[in-house]
Amino acid sequence: MLRRLAAAIIAALAVTGVQVVTAAPASAAPRILYYDASQAQEFRSVVDQGAQIWNSRVANVRLQPVTAGRTPNIRVYADNGWPRAITTSLGNGRWYMGRQAVNQGYYQPRIAAHEFGHLLGLPDRRTGLCADLMSGSSAPVSCTNPNPNSREASTVNANFATTAATAETRTYTWTVAAS
Secondary structure (H helix, E strand, C coil), X not given: CHHHHHHHHHHHHHHCCCCCCCCCCCCCCCEEEEEEEEECHHHHHHHHHHHHHHHCCCCCEEEEECCCCCCCCEEEEEECCCCEEEEEECXXXXXXXXXXXXXXXXXXXXXXXXXXXXXXXXXXXXXXXXXXXXXXXXCCCCCXXXXXXXXXXXXXXXXXXXXXXXXXXXXXXXXCCCC
């Protein structure tokens, strides 16, 4: 109703020669999530690469290395197990770059982007398709696609359309699909 009234007023003013300038709504700034890769050992550059992959695919959230004086939202570790993520709320938690998957030949940037995906609110989807980042280890070891597909990116953008975070803890583990 108010839109119709505003449109009618603008139309009436235009007939009388008055120009009306309307401002487009300002787009919300992306939510910044800081990650700490200081415990990721030999995988630090791969962690940065995983963050950059997401930054190039989504608009509503940005992953940035933690700076002095900031508390990180995400902590990244390296260990000898399987890659896994533990979320404490949307955009918060920790993930592990497990050497078991690396030693089996899984593509490291894909692992990093996949685990970041969990902290961005995406669950595992065991489709077996290389095109699905969140298919994880159900895709072949030969899969080198580290990019989220359009559905995954759209879901992350929707997750961060508002800054509301849920207080929910989840654990995701990278597991090998049975042959």
